Amino acid sequence: MVLYVVKRLGVSVIVIAVIMVMLGLLVHLVPGDPARIILGPHATPQTIALIRRDMGLDTPVYAQVWNFMWGAVHGSFGIDPFTSTPVASELGSPLVNTLVLALVSFVLSLAVGIPIGILAAVRQGGIADAIVRGASILLLSTPPYVVGLLLLLLFAVNHHFFPALGIPGGVGGYIKALVLPAVSLAAFWWAYLARLVRSSMLEALGQPFVRTSRAYGLHERAIRYRVVLKNALVPVTALTGLMIGYILAGTVYVEYIFERSGLGSLAVSAITNRDWPVVRAAVLIYAAAFIVGNLLADIAYRFLDPRLRLEERADVFI
Amino acid sequence: MSVQATQQVLLGESATGSEYQPRGVLGFLRDVTRRPAGAASAGMILLLLLTAIFAPTLAPYGPNSIDVLHTLTGPSAQHLLGTDALGRDNLSRVLYGSQVAFEVALPAVLGAFLVGSVLGLVAGYLGGPVDKVLIVVFDALISFPAVILGLALLSLLGGSIESVAFVIGISLMPYYARLIRAQTLSERKNQYVKAERSLGASRLRVLLRHILPNVAPPLFVIVAMDIPSAIVIEAGLAFLGVGVEAPTPDWGVILADGFTNIGTSPWEIVGPIIGLVILATSFTVLGETMRDVLDPQQRIPRRIFRRKLAFIDA
Numbered sequence: 001m002v003l004y005v006v007k008r009l010g011v012s013v014i015v016i017a018v019i020m021v022m023l024g025l026l027v028h029l030v031p032g033d034p035a036r037i038i039l040g041p042h043a044t045p046q047t048i049a050l051i052r053r054d055m056g057l058d059t060p061v062y063a064q065v066w067n068f069m070w071g072a073v074h075g076s077f078g079i080d081p082f083t084s085t086p087v088a089s090e091l092g093s094p095l096v097n098t099l100v101l102a103l104v105s106f107v108l109s110l111a112v113g114i115p116i117g118i119l120a121a122v123r124q125g126g127i128a129d130a131i132v133r134g135a136s137i138l139l140l141s142t143p144p145y146v147v148g149l150l151l152l153l154l155f156a157v158n159h160h161f162f163p164a165l166g167i168p169g170g171v172g173g174y175i176k177a178l179v180l181p182a183v184s185l186a187a188f189w190w191a192y193l194a195r196l197v198r199s200s201m202l203e204a205l206g207q208p209f210v211r212t213s214r215a216y217g218l219h220e221r222a223i224r225y226r227v228v229l230k231n232a233l234v235p236v237t238a239l240t241g242l243m244i245g246y247i248l249a250g251t252v253y254v255e256y257i258f259e260r261s262g263l264g265s266l267a268v269s270a271i272t273n274r275d276w277p278v279v280r281a282a283v284l285i286y287a288a289a290f291i292v293g294n295l296l297a298d299i300a301y302r303f304l305d306p307r308l309r310l311e312e313r314a315d316v317f318i
Numbered sequence: 319m320s321v322q323a324t325q326q327v328l329l330g331e332s333a334t335g336s337e338y339q340p341r342g343v344l345g346f347l348r349d350v351t352r353r354p355a356g357a358a359s360a361g362m363i364l365l366l367l368l369t370a371i372f373a374p375t376l377a378p379y380g381p382n383s384i385d386v387l388h389t390l391t392g393p394s395a396q397h398l399l400g401t402d403a404l405g406r407d408n409l410s411r412v413l414y415g416s417q418v419a420f421e422v423a424l425p426a427v428l429g430a431f432l433v434g435s436v437l438g439l440v441a442g443y444l445g446g447p448v449d450k451v452l453i454v455v456f457d458a459l460i461s462f463p464a465v466i467l468g469l470a471l472l473s474l475l476g477g478s479i480e481s482v483a484f485v486i487g488i489s490l491m492p493y494y495a496r497l498i499r500a501q502t503l504s505e506r507k508n509q510y511v512k513a514e515r516s517l518g519a520s521r522l523r524v525l526l527r528h529i530l531p532n533v534a535p536p537l538f539v540i541v542a543m544d545i546p547s548a549i550v551i552e553a554g555l556a557f558l559g560v561g562v563e564a565p566t567p568d569w570g571v572i573l574a575d576g577f578t579n580i581g582t583s584p585w586e587i588v589g590p591i592i593g594l595v596i597l598a599t600s601f602t603v604l605g606e607t608m609r610d611v612l613d614p615q616q617r618i619p620r621r622i623f624r625r626k627l628a629f630i631d632a
């Protein structure tokens with residue numbers, strides 16, 4: 001287990017390093033003058049000179065990549081050429097907003113999706129099961145921005161149940177403004193988790209240990225919720241890593257739709273302004289969050305499933 | 319399902335092989351369409367493709383013909399889905415938009431499939447340092463959810479149809495590569511490969527004649543499920559204003575435009591939403607039917623297909 005964690009950690013560090021190299025090199029991979037590629041055809045000579053100086057575009061490429069990596073490791077992402085402030089200080093509070101939204105959506109996904117899956121499994125073949133299965137196919141095929149737009153239309157534009165745009169002041173306002181964005185992101189995972197929990201619970205119900213528990217005279221309810229559910233939740237753990245990454249990616253749309261301050265809306269407006277240092281920093285944070293989420297989920301998965309733990313010599317590259 | 323665990327499941331269980339032996343691609347498709355769900359979803363997809371091909375004939379107006387006297391109207395006999403802020407017919411724009419959707423998605427998925435398969439076969443069959451380097455590159459690319467990769471690359475490349483297709487292709491490619499690599503690794507161990515090699519067959523022959531046909535069938539399912547993914551990503555990027563640009567009649571562009579007018583007239587976003595949901599549902603059902611045909615007991619690669627349901631990676 002320790003060996004696995006160490007190897008897995010090592011691979012994650014290598015992957016993050018490769019990502020940093022890619023992001024550092026990217027402007028040089030597109031043919032043409034890097035400053036022109038970043039700023040587009042309508043840039044003024046002043047801003048071009050500024051971005052050349054701030055990003056060190058005249059220094060050797062390996063030095064630029066190294067400086068970017070060295071800075072990023074130390075929490076510095078250079079200077080924003082448009083506002084002349086450090087990029088890191090611009091990212092701070094939007095990042096907190098994004099993380100809060102992602103975390104709330106994550107908890108909401110699990111808190112609703114898992115019980116729905118249990119319900120469908122327990123009532124297998126019944127009306128509840130049929131409704132859950134039908135609705136989940138539809139929800140799985142609905143992209144998060146469509147859910148967001150529909151919720152905005154229904155609850156914020158037509159009936160002013162929730163604030164349509166931005167984040168109002170006060171704790172109550174902050175929580176109220178989280179509802180629609182979080183539901184937009186969680187809806188997909190309700191469907192996904194419901195299906196996953198349903199199928200893995202049905203699978204677990206057919207296992208020999210259930211028969212054994214019944215033979216021991218364990219109450220059916222105890223079998224269902226203590227024995228079966230515990231086994232059925234193991235695949236959910238493996239999924240959580242991907243969930244974190246994809247929920248974070250989904251926040252880009254949701255922040256844009258509900259005009260929330262956040263990493264995603266910052267990145268989108270930075271692209272419109274052709275502010276590459278900000279875009280690059282935001283992209284790196286998303287990728288790093290995805291990698292960390294996956295790392296934690298993989299370790300948790302191994303920890304929960306003792307059969308996997310035995311495979312000490314498992315090749316972490318696979 | 320995490321990538322690591324996915325590959326383990328695949329490696330551990332694909333060696334047992336599935337019992338289903340399709341008689342060629344056509345035989346497989348016949349078995350899929352024999353099921354009601356398969357026939358219905360395949361029919362729906364065919365209908366959508368025909369809509370895209372014949373959009374110019376079906377659309378009552380041009381995609382960009384402006385009518386300043388009738389802006390932001392609701393549904394009427396002349397304009398079934400109303401008009402937008404410039405008086406353009408929403409229905410016509412949505413019909414033309416299906417063309418753009420397929421124009422981006424088909425090359426993106428096909429390119430990802432071809433490049434990913436080649437790299438995966440190479441990594442799996444050669445092994446050693448080549449394999450390690452390629453795997454780190456795949457992992458690095460997988461760490462960018464598609465929309466994030468889109469933000470990074472399109473901010474430098476600009477939002478033409480070609481560059482959007484390229485970016486989506488890049489983001490899908492590593493999944494094919496990893497899958498083919500894992501399959502190749504397990505196939506390589508089989509006796510028949512050793513037998514073939516000792517009979518004097520070249521590595522390339524073994525790879526193309528024996529390993530490729532064996533690892534291919536599950537990929538049909540993933541291709542089927544990636545096409546709607548690509549369309550959803552494409553529309554999402556355009557919606558954010560970083561993908562295909564206005565005035566192209568693209569579903570994402572229409573959504574973005576409708577979003578700015580959502581307070582006055584909600585009719586503009588209806589068309590693209592219906593289009594996206596019907597398209598994605600059809601492909602999801604088709605993909606699941608294909609999976610059921612390939613693996614009736616749902617014993618083997620069920621988990622690799624789970625990722626493919628993740629439209630949220632849009």
